[in-house]
Amino acid sequence: MIGGAYLASEGNEAVLAEELERRGVPIERWHGRLALSSAPPVQAFWSLDTWLAPEVVPIASIADAARALRDRQRNWSNYAVEWTGRSKLIVERLPPVKGAALRFPQAAPAAPLGAWTLLAPDTLLLSTRKTSPFPDGQARFVEDREGPPSRAYLKLWEACARAGEWPQPGDRCADLGATPGGWSWAIAQLGASVIAVDRAPLDPRVLAMPGVGFRQESAFGLAPEALAPPDGPPLDWVFSDIIAYPARLLALVRRWIESGRARRIVWTVKFQDPTDHDAADAFAAIPGGRLLHLSHNKHELTFFWTAPG
Numbered sequence: 317m318i319g320g321a322y323l324a325s326e327g328n329e330a331v332l333a334e335e336l337e338r339r340g341v342p343i344e345r346w347h348g349r350l351a352l353s354s355a356p357p358v359q360a361f362w363s364l365d366t367w368l369a370p371e372v373v374p375i376a377s378i379a380d381a382a383r384a385l386r387d388r389q390r391n392w393s394n395y396a397v398e399w400t401g402r403s404k405l406i407v408e409r410l411p412p413v414k415g416a417a418l419r420f421p422q423a424a425p426a427a428p429l430g431a432w433t434l435l436a437p438d439t440l441l442l443s444t445r446k447t448s449p450f451p452d453g454q455a456r457f458v459e460d461r462e463g464p465p466s467r468a469y470l471k472l473w474e475a476c477a478r479a480g481e482w483p484q485p486g487d488r489c490a491d492l493g494a495t496p497g498g499w500s501w502a503i504a505q506l507g508a509s510v511i512a513v514d515r516a517p518l519d520p521r522v523l524a525m526p527g528v529g530f531r532q533e534s535a536f537g538l539a540p541e542a543l544a545p546p547d548g549p550p551l552d553w554v555f556s557d558i559i560a561y562p563a564r565l566l567a568l569v570r571r572w573i574e575s576g577r578a579r580r581i582v583w584t585v586k587f588q589d590p591t592d593h594d595a596a597d598a599f600a601a602i603p604g605g606r607l608l609h610l611s612h613n614k615h616e617l618t619f620f621w622t623a624p625g
Contacts, residue, residue, distance in 0.1 A: 317354050317372075318344075318352050318353070318354065318370045318372055318441065319353055319354050319355050319356045319357065319370070320341065320352075320353045320355060320356060320357035320358065320366065320367065320368070320370065321347075321350050321351065321352050321353070321357075321366070321367035321370050321441070321443065322336065322350070322351040322353070322357075322360050322363040322366050322367075323349055323350050323351075323363060323364045323365040323366070323367075323395070323452065323453055324349045324350075324351065324362065324363065324364060325349070325362075325364045325453070325609060325611065325613070326349065327614075327615075328362055328364075328609070328615065329346070329349055329351075331362050331587075331591050331615070332351060332360065332362040332363060333351065334591060334593065335360055335361065335362050335593060335596075336351065336353065336358075336360060338593055339358050339360070340355070341353050341355045341358055341360075342354065342355060347397055347433060347435060347441075348395070348397035348433075350367075350395060350397070350433065351363075352370075352441075361596055361600065361607045361608070361609055361617055362609050362617070363447070363609065364448065364452070364453035364454075364609055364611060365431070365446050365447055365448035365450075365452060365453030366446060366447040366448075367431055367443035367445075367446050368443060368445040368446060368447065369443050369444050369445045370441060370442070370443045371441070371442050371443065372435070372439060372440070372441055373439070373440040373441075373442060374438060374439060374440075375438055375439065375440050376438070378402065378405045378406050378409065379409065381406045381434075381440050382406050382409035382410055384440060384442070385406075385410060385430075385432060385440075385442060386410065386411070388430070388442070388444050389428060389430055389444055390411050391411070391413050391427055391428060391429045391430065392410055392413065392429070392430045392431070392432055392442075393413065393429055393430070393431050393432075393451030393452060394406070394407050394431075394432055394433065394451075395431055395432070395433040395452055396433065396434075397433060397434075398434065399434045399436075399437055402434060402437060403433075403434055406434075413429070413451070415451065415456075417456040417457050417458045418455070418456065418457050418458070418473075418477060419457070419458045420457055420458075420473045420476070420477065420482075421476065421477075421482050421506060422477060423477055423480045423481075424449040424450065424455070424477045424478055424480070425449045425450070426449070428444070428445075429446065429449060429450075429451070430442060430443055430444045430445065430446065431443050431446050431451075431452075449478075450611070453611055454611045455473075455474040455477060455478075455610065455611050455612065457470060457473055457474075463501060463505070463521075464497075464498045464501045464502065465496040465497050465498055465501065465519040465521065465522060466496055466497075466498040467498070468498035468499060468557055469498040469499060469501060469502040470612045471499075471557065471584060471610060471612045471613065471618065472498075472499045472502045472503075472555065472557075472582070473502060474610045474611065474612050475582050475608075475610060475618050475620070476582070478608065478610070479582070479620060482506060483503050483506045483507075483508035483510075483552065483553050484506070484507070484508065485506070485507030485508060486507070486508070486509075487508040487509070487552040487553060488508070488509055488544075488549075488551050488552050488553075489503050489508050489509065489510040489511070489551060489552060489553040489554070489555060490510065490511050490512075490513065490543050490544075490551050490553070490554045490555065490578075491503060491510050491511070491512045491513065491555045491556070491557075492513050492514075492535035492554065492555070492556040492558055492568075493513070493514055493535050493556055493557060493558025493559065493560075494512035494513060494514045494518060494530075495512075495514040495515075495516040495517065495518055495519070496518065496519040496522070497512060497518045497519040497521075497522030497523070497528075498557075499555050499557055500512040500518065500522050500525075500528055501519075501522045501525065503553075503555065504522070504525040504526065504527050504528050507527070508527065508552070508553070509527040509528075509529070510527060510528055510529070511529045511530070511531060511543055512528060512529065512530045512531070513530075513531045513533065513534075513535045513538060513543075514530075514532065514535070515532060515533060515534055516532075517532065518530050531543075535556065535558055535568070536560075536564070536568060539575075540571065540572050540575035540577035540578070541575065541577060543577070544577035544578070546577075550576060550577045550578055550579050550623070551577060551578050551579065552579050552580065553578070553579070553580050553581075553582065554572055554578040554580070554581050554582075554583075555581075555582050555583070556568075556581075556582075556583045556584065557584045558584075559586055560586070561588075561592075562585050562586070562587060562592045562595035562596070562599075563592070563595050565583065565585055565586075566585075566595055566598055566599060569581065569583055569599070569602070569619065569621070570602070573602065573621065573623075576623075578623065579622070579623050580620075580621065580622050580623070581605075581619065581620070581621040581622075582618065582619070582620055583618070583619040583621075584613070584616050584617075584618055584619075585599060585607070585616060585617045585618070585619055586615065586616045587615050587616065587617075588615075589615075591615070596617060599617070599619050602621060603624075604621050604622055604623065604624055605619060605620065605621040606619075606620050606621075607619055607620075608620070
């Protein structure tokens, strides 16, 4: 019996295994990057896509497999590990699922999407429900290969697409640890204003964009009140892709939350080896917060927080 299935991103299989062990979830076997457990599904930050209702279904033929999937729902994504030719033939018998890259700003797909794989030529593993709205948890975008100074902006795009909201024209934002400016570029592209903070200079092209301001100082030494004075409204968004130890980032996030100077926070939490799972749990325990491993994250998690009310 398979109770839960957890898809690790490439290179983070060991980190996911550590997390599941901490949560008392045994891994009976790996199917590619898919960790299969007999235990019921649990929240796993390092799972790119968790299959919440796995079923093992014997199949007699390709037509039988396609019928089993269609009888349950319309939209399916295939995680192909072995028997890829047979998987392709099953896919061809299923209704097509739109897989076009998102044109940001655009929210993640809202239609229900299931996942399936072949455990053997005559055995289907399927789940009608999963945590990611994207096939295999992979968010794809129509990229801008000329404007931004780095590809880090894709993490911000994916975070906002998963949240279903993003900065609007007139919103006031901060980008902590901004250099070279990929996130500030993405924010300014949306018509919002952004104060970029970093000890290193910002890319001149980003600095020249309308709505971009810059403070050349440490994000850790700057009080939230310096960017959003108490006699004015809080910032609409505080973003950060800063490189620092998770415990230090946790203290800075708590400082911003306790200050009341931010309405929303989107923050990359970067880890070293060994992974600081205690820090991840501490981030997740913050009221109003949640952690996700996004497909554009490396050895990182993304922290989301929204002020109450």
